[in-house]
Amino acid sequence: MDVPASLTIATITDDDVPTIIELWIRCGLTRPWNDPGSDIALARRGDNATVLVGREGGKIVATVMVGYDGHRGWVYYVAVDPDHRGRDHGRTVMAAAEDWLRQRGILKLMLLVRADNLQVQAFYETLDYAKQDRVLYAKWLDGREATP
Incomplete structure (x- = not known):
C-alpha cells in the first residue's frame, strides 16, 4: 500500500479512543442508537476486527x-x-482496511452507505466499489424498536 509520507497508519490504542469518538461526532458518523465507545470496544475484543487510525504529524x-x-x-x-x-486520507485508510482483510484471507469487502449520502457513494465509486442490489433487514436483539 502506498501511504502518503505525511500519513501513518496504526492500530488504535487505549489513549486514542476519546479522540476517535470526537472525530466521528465531528464527521457526523454517530447515531443515537449506536454507542461509539461500545462499538470500539467490541471491535477490539477479538482478532476479527480492529480500528485503524491515520495520523498526520502525530x-x-x-x-x-x-x-x-x-x-x-x-x-x-x-x-x-x-x-x-x-x-487522499480516505483512500489511504480504505487501502489499509483492504490490506488488513487480505492478510487474513478475506477476499470480499462489503460496506453500507445511506441512500441519501451521494457524496460518500461517489467516493467509494472512485475506489472501484460497485453498488449491489440488496434488501437490508435489521432487528435489535434487545427488543428495541427498529431504527432508521
Whole structure:
C-alpha cells in the first residue's frame, strides 16, 4: 500500500479512543442508537476486527473500523477530519482496511452507505466499489424498536 509520507497508519490504542469518538461526532458518523465507545470496544475484543487510525504529524486525522464475520469483510466509521480532506486520507485508510482483510484471507469487502449520502457513494465509486442490489433487514436483539 502506498501511504502518503505525511500519513501513518496504526492500530488504535487505549489513549486514542476519546479522540476517535470526537472525530466521528465531528464527521457526523454517530447515531443515537449506536454507542461509539461500545462499538470500539467490541471491535477490539477479538482478532476479527480492529480500528485503524491515520495520523498526520502525530494527530489522528482519519479512521476506519474493519472486520470480518467469517465470510466477508466489512468497514464502518470511515472518517477523515474535515480540516484534512482532499489529501487522499480516505483512500489511504480504505487501502489499509483492504490490506488488513487480505492478510487474513478475506477476499470480499462489503460496506453500507445511506441512500441519501451521494457524496460518500461517489467516493467509494472512485475506489472501484460497485453498488449491489440488496434488501437490508435489521432487528435489535434487545427488543428495541427498529431504527432508521
